[in-house]
Amino acid sequence: MGASVAPSFANIFVHNLEEKRFVDDILLLWNGTQELLLEMVNEANSCHKTVKFTVEVSDIEIIFLDVNLVINEGKILTKLYRKETERNSILHANTFHNPSTIRAIPKGQFIRAKRITTLNTDYECSSQVMLSWFVERGYSPSNLRYTMEEVSSLSREDLLQGKGKVKKNNTRIPFILQYVKHSKEIEKVVKKYWPIIQGDRQFGKLFVQPILFSYKKGRSIRDVLCPAVPQKVSKERFLGT
Structure with missing residues (x-):
């Protein structure tokens, strides 16, 4: 726009x-x-x-966003729709992101296909296409097949209902930092020595639960070359005048 x-x-x-x-x-x-x-x-x-x-x-079939709706024997059936010109834009597995984020993407996409698709045969077809797309983007085929089997065993009715928001009484202290090359090493060190803090006589009762690590998006080449907020460029004067 x-x-x-x-x-x-x-x-x-x-x-x-x-x-x-x-x-x-x-x-x-x-x-x-x-x-x-x-x-x-x-x-x-x-x-x-x-x-x-x-x-x-249309009296028979119509496309709405990523859903293909078909009237068959008086019933509305849905399945996943992709444009013929759609390219594989899935986030590459080797990109610099938190590994948990990379692992969550395939499951989220398979669940989306499961929710949209009425017939299991259509879901199997869509999931095979998604499998090939993920493999092209560097994801592990064995992990993808495990995720496919996990999602296939889920009930579509339960997925459509959703889990709902459950308010949890979470007292874990968040440790928020930008995701960088050594983030996981830092996380391992903190977790390794966290029992020392928990064993402190004065402050140990404040840190009963383990710390919660939360990562913000790290800087990319795009952020360096095309910053959202232009940086001030100092004007150098000839001979310091």
């Missing part, structure tokens, strides 16, 4: 135009004729001079 503030302005404008809706695609199940639907769209397009709505109509 150009400027970074453009999405916010667009959301405010559309919220006022459509009453409590943000800028995004919508899926509409229409119980009527196609002529009435197109008439409604034309009427909506007459409400503003520059804002116009487009519509895709």
Whole structure:
């Protein structure tokens, strides 16, 4: 959308135009004729001079974001959809990120496919495609197959319901630092000598639980070459004058 503030302005404008809706695609199940639907769209397009709505109509199959919806024997079936021009943009396994982040990506993507897909046959097909994509990006095939089997054993109904937010009484002290080359070594040293702090007579009761390590994104080459906040460049004068 150009400027970074453009999405916010667009959301405010559309919220006022459509009453409590943000800028995004919508899926509409229409119980009527196609002529009435197109008439409604034309009427909506007459409400503003520059804002116009487009519509895709189908009696059998339609695409909504990354979901392919098909009507089969009176039922709506869904499966994962990818554009033919979509490229493999999965985060590479060898990128400089926290290893736990890299390990979590495949499981999250397989769960997403499981939630979207109605039939197990369609899920198996989508998961095989995702498997090949992850392998291309340097992920371990054996770990991927283990994750696939783990997700396949999960119930789609349970995944659609979600876990819900459970408020935990967590008293662990967070240790927040930027992820760098030696972060894991630092974590090992702190964990190794943490019992010494816990055994302290005066402060040990404050550190009963182990410390919680939380990592922020480390600096990348892009951050160095294209910083979000331009740095001041000192002007050097000839002969110090």
